[in-house]
Amino acid sequence: MDLPKNYEFSEVERRWQDTWREEDNYFDPASTKPKYIIDTPPPYPTGTFHIGNAFNWCYIDFIARYRRMRQFNVMFPQGWDCHGLPTEVKVEEIHGITKNDVPREEFRKMCRELTLSNIEKMRGTLRRMAFSVDWSHEYITMLPAYYGKTQLSFLRMLAGGYIYQSEHPVNFCTRCETAIAFAEVAYEPRETTLNYFDFDGLEIATTRPELLAACVAVAVHPEDERYFGMAGRMLSVPLFGHKVPLITDPAVDPAFGSGAVMICTFGDKQDVHWWKQHNLDLRKAIDRQGRMTGIAGDYAGMKSSECRKAILDDMKRAQILTRQEVLEQRVGTCWRCKTPIEIMSERQWFVKIDPDAIMKAAREITWNPEHMFLRMENWVSQMEWDWCISRQRIFATPIPVWFCSRCNEMIVPAEEDLPIDPTTSGPSHPCPKCGSTEFVGEEDVLDTWMDSSISVLNVTGWDGTSMPHLFPAELRPQGHDIIRTWAFYSILRSVALTGSRPWDQILINGMVLGEDGFKMSKSRGNIISPEDIIEKYGADALRQWAAAGAATGSDIMFNWNDVIAASRFQTKIWNIARFVLLQLGRRPYSRDAPIEAPADRWLMARLSGTVREVTDAMEACQFDRALKSLREFAWDVLADNYIELVKGRLYSDEKERDGACRALHATLDTLCRLMAPFTPYFAEECYSHLGKGSVHACTWPEPGQQDPDGLAYGDLLVRIVAELRRYKHEKGLALNAPMGRVAVFSSPITDDGGDAGRALNAAFEWHEEPPKLEKVPGDLKFNMAVIGPKLRKDAGAFMKAARALPRDLQENPPETLDIDGRTIAVPEGAFSLEYRYLEAGEQVDVISVGGVIVTIHTIP
RNA sequence: GGGCCCGUGGUCUAGUCGGUUAUGACGUCGCCCUUACACGGCGGAGGUCGCCGGUUCGAAUCCGGCCGGGCCCA
Numbered sequence: 001m002d003l004p005k006n007y008e009f010s011e012v013e014r015r016w017q018d019t020w021r022e023e024d025n026y027f028d029p030a031s032t033k034p035k036y037i038i039d040t041p042p043p044y045p046t047g048t049f050h051i052g053n054a055f056n057w058c059y060i061d062f063i064a065r066y067r068r069m070r071q072f073n074v075m076f077p078q079g080w081d082c083h084g085l086p087t088e089v090k091v092e093e094i095h096g097i098t099k100n101d102v103p104r105e106e107f108r109k110m111c112r113e114l115t116l117s118n119i120e121k122m123r124g125t126l127r128r129m130a131f132s133v134d135w136s137h138e139y140i141t142m143l144p145a146y147y148g149k150t151q152l153s154f155l156r157m158l159a160g161g162y163i164y165q166s167e168h169p170v171n172f173c174t175r176c177e178t179a180i181a182f183a184e185v186a187y188e189p190r191e192t193t194l195n196y197f198d199f200d201g202l203e204i205a206t207t208r209p210e211l212l213a214a215c216v217a218v219a220v221h222p223e224d225e226r227y228f229g230m231a232g233r234m235l236s237v238p239l240f241g242h243k244v245p246l247i248t249d250p251a252v253d254p255a256f257g258s259g260a261v262m263i264c265t266f267g268d269k270q271d272v273h274w275w276k277q278h279n280l281d282l283r284k285a286i287d288r289q290g291r292m293t294g295i296a297g298d299y300a301g302m303k304s305s306e307c308r309k310a311i312l313d314d315m316k317r318a319q320i321l322t323r324q325e326v327l328e329q330r331v332g333t334c335w336r337c338k339t340p341i342e343i344m345s346e347r348q349w350f351v352k353i354d355p356d357a358i359m360k361a362a363r364e365i366t367w368n369p370e371h372m373f374l375r376m377e378n379w380v381s382q383m384e385w386d387w388c389i390s391r392q393r394i395f396a397t398p399i400p401v402w403f404c405s406r407c408n409e410m411i412v413p414a415e416e417d418l419p420i421d422p423t424t425s426g427p428s429h430p431c432p433k434c435g436s437t438e439f440v441g442e443e444d445v446l447d448t449w450m451d452s453s454i455s456v457l458n459v460t461g462w463d464g465t466s467m468p469h470l471f472p473a474e475l476r477p478q479g480h481d482i483i484r485t486w487a488f489y490s491i492l493r494s495v496a497l498t499g500s501r502p503w504d505q506i507l508i509n510g511m512v513l514g515e516d517g518f519k520m521s522k523s524r525g526n527i528i529s530p531e532d533i534i535e536k537y538g539a540d541a542l543r544q545w546a547a548a549g550a551a552t553g554s555d556i557m558f559n560w561n562d563v564i565a566a567s568r569f570q571t572k573i574w575n576i577a578r579f580v581l582l583q584l585g586r587r588p589y590s591r592d593a594p595i596e597a598p599a600d601r602w603l604m605a606r607l608s609g610t611v612r613e614v615t616d617a618m619e620a621c622q623f624d625r626a627l628k629s630l631r632e633f634a635w636d637v638l639a640d641n642y643i644e645l646v647k648g649r650l651y652s653d654e655k656e657r658d659g660a661c662r663a664l665h666a667t668l669d670t671l672c673r674l675m676a677p678f679t680p681y682f683a684e685e686c687y688s689h690l691g692k693g694s695v696h697a698c699t700w701p702e703p704g705q706q707d708p709d710g711l712a713y714g715d716l717l718v719r720i721v722a723e724l725r726r727y728k729h730e731k732g733l734a735l736n737a738p739m740g741r742v743a744v745f746s747s748p749i750t751d752d753g754g755d756a757g758r759a760l761n762a763a764f765e766w767h768e769e770p771p772k773l774e775k776v777p778g779d780l781k782f783n784m785a786v787i788g789p790k791l792r793k794d795a796g797a798f799m800k801a802a803r804a805l806p807r808d809l810q811e812n813p814p815e816t817l818d819i820d821g822r823t824i825a826v827p828e829g830a831f832s833l834e835y836r837y838l839e840a841g842e843q844v845d846v847i848s849v850g851g852v853i854v855t856i857h858t859i860p
Numbered sequence: 861g862g863g864c865c866c867g868u869g870g871u872c873u874a875g876u877c878g879g880u881u882a883u884g885a886c887g888u889c890g891c892c893c894u895u896a897c898a899c900g901g902c903g904g905a906g907g908u909c910g911c912c913g914g915u916u917c918g919a920a921u922c923c924g925g926c927c928g929g930g931c932c933c934a
Contacts, residue, residue, distance in 0.1 A: 005897090187933080269934090330934085371864065375932065378863055382933070480931080511931090517872095548885090551874075554865080555930085559872065561886050568899050579896030628874075628884070640901075651895085722902095729891075729903050736894045761894095 003581060003689055007574040009538030009567070013681045017127060024696065025064075025132040027075035036072035037473035038064060039456040039503055040133075041486070042079030042141065044086065047118035049125035051520070051558065052479070052512045054530040058546035059509055059623065060477045061131045065677035066618050068132075069700035075470075077137035077459045078126065082115045083396040084448045085176055085336050090114060091395075104394050104423065111395040112142055125530055129539050130680045132696075139458055141451040147397040148419035150451045152464045153497060154400060155412055162352050162496045163389070169265075169272045170348050170388045171341045173334035174290030178392040179348050181447060182385065183485045186335040194257060194327040195312065198320040200235040202227075202246075205257025207327060209315070210308035211264035213240055213296040214285035219274060220260045222248040227260065238320055239311065240297065247278055266343035268332075269384070286342050288392070304342075349390035349399060349444065353492065355380045361491050361501040365476075368621055369553035372480055372508040379484040387489070389447045396445035398422055404431040405438035415464060453489035456502040467498050476503040479511060480553075507621055510555035517557055528558050540679035541566040547623035547678050548631075569631055570682050573671070576639050577686050580664045583650045593658030597649075597753045600663040601707055602714020603642045606633060607667050608704040609711075614674050615700070623678075630674055638667060641718050648758025656753055665690075670701045713750045720744060720849050721756050727847060727856065728760070736761055741857035743839075745771045762856075771839060771853050773846065778836040780810055798824070802831055 027037075038060060043053055064076040091110045092098055099107050119140065126133055139146050157163045170179040196205045199218060215237050220227040227246070234243045244262075251270065252261055263274050265282050274280065285296050292299045292307045299307045315321035332341045358380055367373035390399065398421045402411045411427045413420050422441030430437045456476065460468035472494070478486060487506060494502035513519060514526030521527070533542045544566030550556035595604055610633040617626035646660045672687040676695045687695035724742065728735060742757075743765040744750075750766065757764035780803055797819045802810070805817075810833045816823050837846045837855070844855040 003896095006899095369865095374864060378933065484932080549873085557872070559886090561872075564899085565885055571899050572897070575897035575900085577896085582896070624874075632884085639896085643896080644901090647894095725902065732891085734892065734894075735902065736892095 003574070003578045005578075007571055007682070007685075009540065009570070009681070012685045013128070013130070013534075013538055013540070016681050016684050017130070020694075020696075022135050024694075025074075025076065025134050026136045027077075027134050028073055031073040033071055033073040035470060035474070036064075036067045036074045037460060037470050037475070038074070038076050039459060039473045039476045039490075040077050040079060041478050042081035042139070042452055042455055043122065044084065045080050045082055045115050045118040045122060046086070047121050049122045049530060051528055051530050051533075054125075054129060054542065055512050055546050055556065056477065056479060056509050057126070057129065057131050058543050059507060059552070059621070061129075061543075061680075062547065062618070062623055062677045063475065063477075063507075063621065064132050065680065065696065066700065068696070069673065069676065069698060071699065074134075075137055075459065076132060076134050077139065078133045078135065079139045079452075079455055079458075080115070080119050080122075080141065081448065081452045082112075082140060082142035083445075083451055085178075085393065085395075087111050087115055088393065088395050099394055105421075107394050115140075115142060128534055129530065129543070132680070137459060139455075141397075141448075142395075144419045146458065147451065149454060149458055149462065149464075150397045150446065151400040151418045151420070152415060153454050153457070153493065154397075154446065154450065155415065155418075156464055157351065157493075157496050158401075158412065160496065163349060164352070165347060165349050167345055167347045168350065168385070168388075169275075169343050169345045170385075171332065172288065172344045172346070173337065173339055173341055174286070174288065175337050175339040176334060176393070177288050179346060179388050179390060180334060180341065181388050181449070182383075183387075183449070183488070184335050185332045185341055186338070187330040188333050188338065190329055190331045192327050192329055192331075194325045195315075196258060196322045196324070197238065197315050198322060199238055199260070199262065202230075202235065202260050203258040203322065204260050204262050206262055206267075207329065208264065208267045208308075209311045210292075210299075210304045211267050211285055212237060212262075212311055213292070213299070214264040214266075214283040215240075215242075215244055215262045216265055216275065216280040216283055217244050217263040217278065218246045218260055219249045219252050219263055220246065221252040221254045222250060224252075224254045224259050239314055239318070249274060249278070265345065268343065272343060273384075282345055284344060286344065288344075290342065348388050350386040351389050351492070351496075353383050353386050354495070355383055357495050358488070358491050361495050364501045365491075365503055366505040368505060368507045372483065372506075372553065375480065375483045376487065379488060387447075387492070389450050390444040391447055392443075393445055396448060397451055399442045399444050399446055401442045402427050402439040403442070404434060404436050405440055406436040407431060407434040409433040411439065449485055449489045452486060453493045454497075456490055456494060457497060462497070467500075471498060472501055473503045474505065476506045478506070478508065480508045481511065483508070508553050510550060510553060513555055513557045515558050515560070520558075533563055537563050537567045538681070540570060540682045543678055543680075544569065544627060547627045549624070551624055552621050569635070570679065572639060573634055573675075573682075573686065576634065576643070577668060577689065579643065580668050581689055584661055584665060587653065587657075589658040589661040590655075591662065593655070593662055595659045595663050597646075597656065597659050597755065598710065598713045598717055598750055599642060599645045599752060599755045600659045601710030602717065603638070603663050603667060604704055605707045605711040605714065606637045607670055608706070610637075611670065611674065611701050611703040615703070618677070627678055630671075630678075634671060638671075641721075645718070645721060645752075645755045645759050649753070649755055673698050673701050716746065716750060716850060716852060717752050717756060720852070720854060721759060723847055723849050723854070724756075724760050724762070724856075727845070731858075738762070739856065739858070741765065743767060743771065743844075743855045743857075744852060745769070745854070746852045771855055773844075773853075773855070774838040774841075776836050776838060777807055777810070778834040780831050780833055799831075807833075 040060060060076065064074050067074045088099060088111060091114055095110060141147060154163065171182060171185050172179050192207050194205050194207055195209050196203055202218065204218065218235055230246055231248045233246045235246055236243055263271050263280065265275055266272050283295055284293055286304055287293050290304055292302045294300050296307065299310055302310060312321065333339060334341055362376050400413050400420050400422060402422050404411060409431050411431060413427060423443055426439050456473050457468060460470040460473055462468040490502050514524065516526050518524055518526060530542060541563045545562045549559065549562050595601060610629055613629040614626045617629065649657050649660050669690060672683045672695050676683040680696065683695050725735060728739060733739060739760060739762045742762045745767045747768050801817050801819050813826050815826060817826050837844050839855055842857060844857050847854050
């Protein structure tokens with residue numbers, strides 16, 4: 001059957017998309033094959049599957065397809081991490097409302113509808129990318145089937161003592177009006193002023209004058225002589241007048257500002273630390289909306305920024321503001337909206353963090369690349385507070401508890417009643433403590449990471465009662481940007497709920513940068529979408545870019561050149577396949593023919609080596625190495641060397657062509673399989689022309705038997721042909737021009753069955769005996785680059801004199817030479833004697849290839 | 861300030877627990893439309909492997925210092 005001249009990726013990719021059956025990618029619960037469970041990241045359904053996602057998913061799909069071919073029972077589930085602020089904001093924007101304008105349930109419904117339509121759009125991209133997702137294991141965190149499990153996990157951890165409620169300082173975003181966890185705080189550089197002012201006779205420097213009302217102490221270093229003997233004194237807070245103590249603490253930096261710092265509740269984490277350590281008062285100066293509270297007196301109701309300005313003005317007026325310095329600082333902001341966070345004490349829900357247990361589990365996991373483990377270690381080692389999991393938002397999993405209106409007893413639902421929304425339904429029994437039937441449902445909802453951090457439990461079949469039967473998963477693939485969140489929380493939750501590590505291996509991928517080397521962003525205009533690339537060069541080319549563009553784990557720059565090179569590689573293989581199938585079909589050949597010609601043995605040996613290399617690389621998730629090895633084999637070994645070498649034999653009708661046919665058939669078959677994980681459409685299309693069903697249902701190839709002799713002979717043969725090509729090139733001969741007799745003197749003999757002779761259009765002879773060569777001096781070769789500048793107008797006479805020299809002096813030039821009665825120095829390297837070789841009296845050119853002598857009898 | 865990663869021909873990049881001539885792609889120069897492919901073939905040019913020092917018979921690779929870039933965290 002003839003292959004079309006051109007490979008039309010758009011037609012081919014569309015056709016296979018329509019042909020492939022979803023069920024072929026399903027995990028089979030009844031299978032006896034070893035399981036391979038992937039804890040796929042559930043993306044946030046923004047409506048676009050961006051290139052960073054595509055990059056991440058390419059790695060996952062390479063592994064999923066490879067493992068299936070290695071006869072694993074693979075689960076490649078697809079989740080959607082739906083809850084969260086961005087969708088709430090989008091809904092407010094679309095409907096022109098704010099979340100408080102409509103009932104909570106109606107707002108949630110709007111969020112769900114938007115999310116579902118976004119998911120549908122993203123599913124389309126996943127399909128076009130040929131990601132072999134198991135759609136029977138899709139999960140959507142906002143649907144009852146999933147968030148029921150989130151609630152169940154909450155109740156389990158509550159019962160296990162991992163979750164507690166407490167009034168404790170938390171990071172708070174006043175724009176989102178919710179508490180957030182440390183993992184959600186992003187630090188941004190900012191220029192601010194350090195303000196020095198008189199504090200009841202003491203000079204204080206502060207960056208947060210607006211917190212003056214929340215001042216609860218002034219601290220100095222215990223060894224700071226400026227403040228000796230002052231500890232314990234009560235100071236009057238300027239403008240407000242309340243009294244605060246002067247305390248000492250070694251954590252105060254005497255070199256910063258005036259060496260005296262005011263402690264407020266709360267300016268930063270350090271304040272919290274001191275507040276706890278010294279049992280200080282709590283003064284809340286800022287409320288949830290970021291406005292000043294009643295204790296701020298005249299400033300109450302102002303936004304903190306307004307208050308800051310007003311207080312500084314009042315300090316100036318009172319002449320206590322002494323000076324201001326510009327200061328570079330890093331301010332904690334909400335990672336979603338970049339609003340500076342406040343630290344405020346609130347009643348919130350927390351998950352206890354046990355760093356030792358988490359690290360123990362983290363160490364049991366194989367980290368790839370290894371150094372990414374350090375990020376986890378660093379993050380865990382500096383945890384100070386527990387994980388704040390309550391949020392004051394709407395579109396999220398409700399915290400499933402009620403409080404008795406009479407005695408404030410906490411009531412939890414029965415597990416079989418989950419999922420519930422405690423704000424719309426009540427408990428099924430009266431309060432067990434006081435018998436009351438009046439309850440208040442918890443309005444706080446859960447941090448979105450509480451949903452996604454049980455993804456692995458969900459896909460491994462957790463039902464709350466036991467160790468999930470598919471647990472732990474084999475693989476967690478994810479980006480390095482969410483190690484401190486998703487990876488950390490997932491390990492924490494697995495340890496808390498099952499007592500063991502969630503996965504055997506974690507594979508970390510890098511971030512995708514724009515073509516200009518910067519992070520992709522709208523403002524830079526360097527965003528490339530997967531759809532753009534698929535449109536122009538096809539999904540397979542994009543997948544190849546993901547594999548070959550960077551070493552696993554490092555960040556990758558998007559690069560059109562790499563995509564184009566990938567698509568050219570496909571074209572090249574397409575043409576190889578066309579040629580091979582044309583030759584195979586041209587005339588029947590024996591399927592039992594021995595593969596014994598040196599070229600054929602060489603091809604099989606190199607193929608075998610390639611299978612070994614690619615397999616090793618796949619096992620180590622080194623996709624760049626795998627694809628590189630494949631490209632080198634297909635392009636260099638197969639196309640440029642092997643096929644060029646055996647073309648003549650294939651064109652012939654001799655029975656020797658059968659070995660080449662067999663070798664080519666086996667090679668094409670194996671090549672398709674090796675490429676299948678990377679270019680599923682292309683490999684399928686090529687393989688379909690071999691007429692043996694889907695390549696994705698095939699087993700992964702095994703390397704053939706080692707054949708070191710075949711490899712060595714073949715390498716020599718290929719090198720000889722390459723050297724002779726170079727020779728022809730230097731002689732200005734076309735590659736197919738006749739070149740007379742070529743004799744190769746090698747031991748043991750490596751007669752190639754005529755391949756090299758046909759390829760070079762030469763009469764090849766193979767000799768075991770060494771050649772009988774006679775070395776005779778030839779012409780003198782002058783180096784004009786030396787002679788010209790040194791001798792100038794004497795050059796002509798110099799050369800004449802040199803030619804006239806006796807042989808031995810031509811071989812070993814004298815120091816001086818006489819020209820026209822003058823003696824002149826012979827410049828270093830002015831000339832050298834060339835030699836000619838005679839074989840049986842006939843002049844030959846001689847080249848040496850790895851110690852093997854090749855003589856060429858040129859046609860006169 | 862701490863931790864981690866990186867610095868390789870014009871550009872991007874592989875190699876980094878030591879060992880012939882440093883990988884590939886793009887670009888570039890010359891020749892060739894040879895019955896698979898000009899989206900191709902053949903041949904070439906182009907590298908002080910960031911800088912300095914050390915270990916070693918031998919360093920892009922190991923150690924120390926410095927310079928520059930990035931990420932994560934205070």
